[in-house]
Amino acid sequence: MVNQGFSVDLNKPLVFQVGHLGEAYEEWVHQPIITKHTPRFFANGLMEFFTRTPWWAVPLIWLPVVCCFVLSSINTGTPLHFVAATTAAGVFGWTLMEYTLHRFVFHIQTNTYLGNTLHYLLHGCHHKHPMDGLRLVFPPAATAIVLMALWNLIKLLLPASYAPAVTGGILLGYVMYDCTHYHLHHAKPNGGLHYQLKRFHMNHHFRNQDKGFGITTTFWDRLFGTLPPPTSTKKVTTD
Structure with missing residues (x-):
């Protein structure tokens, strides 16, 4: 139900307000x-701290973990070319995960207090404040939880010699995704692939929120029919 008398006060912590918006x-x-202002989410300082992550923390924390996973596969005696191919398969697998999460989880429609609140924390805040540079990448603590669950699942599904390389590839794909996402919002490319991806992603934010779910590639949007109309991707820019 829509709360007709409620409006969000942007000068107060936001997270526990947005649920009252209903439909x-x-x-x-x-x-x-x-x-580029970073709004306050929580009154509690510790909770607020864990919602803010600089982009460089992602490669700093997770690239050494990627190396550990890949080296673990190498140490089983698996030939290097198999390890490389398996890692590359993990990166490719991430691009499908990226598309699927963005389309079916990050853009789920909600209207309840709990649903709105969780969605705002997960992705809604990024659409409301797309230039907030401290909430463009996933907090490391949350990434660690997801990674542990994924690692335990992959160990069940794949041989011990390949499971670490696949996991390392997926994690590498994630690092590439989060760094690319940050730079699509804050860099000003003059041309090339980076410019095309920026134009594609800005279109998703400002014109067609139900299209263009890929960040690092448009492959899955092309495959699954979620490309935006051609004319809608022109001259979409931000500072």
Whole structure:
């Protein structure tokens, strides 16, 4: 139900407010505020701290873990070319995970207090404040939880010689994704692939939120029919 008398006070911590929007949340969250200001989420300082992550923390923390996974496969005696191919397969697998999560989880429609609140924390905040540089990448603590669950699943499904390389490849794909995502918002490319990806992603934010779910590649959007209309991707820029 829509709370007709409620409006979000942007000068107060946001997370526990947005749930009260009810059915109006979907419209509100897709009316972006174009500023590099980082809004406050929680009154509690510790909770607030864990919502903010600089982009460079992602490669700094996770690239050594990628190396450990890949070396673990090498240490089983698996030939290097098999390890390389398996790692590359993991990177490719990540691109499908990236698309699937973005389309079916990050853009799920909600209207309940709990649903709105969780969605805002997961992805809605990024659409409301797309230039907030401290909430563009996934917090490391949350990544670690997901990684442990994924690692235990992959160990069950794949041989011990290949499971670490696949996991390392998926994690490498994630690092590439989060770094690419940050730079699509904050860099100003003049041309080339980076420019094309930026234009594609800015279109997703500002014109067609239900299209263009790929970040590092448009392959899955092309395959699954979620490319935006050709004319809608022109001249979509941000500062």
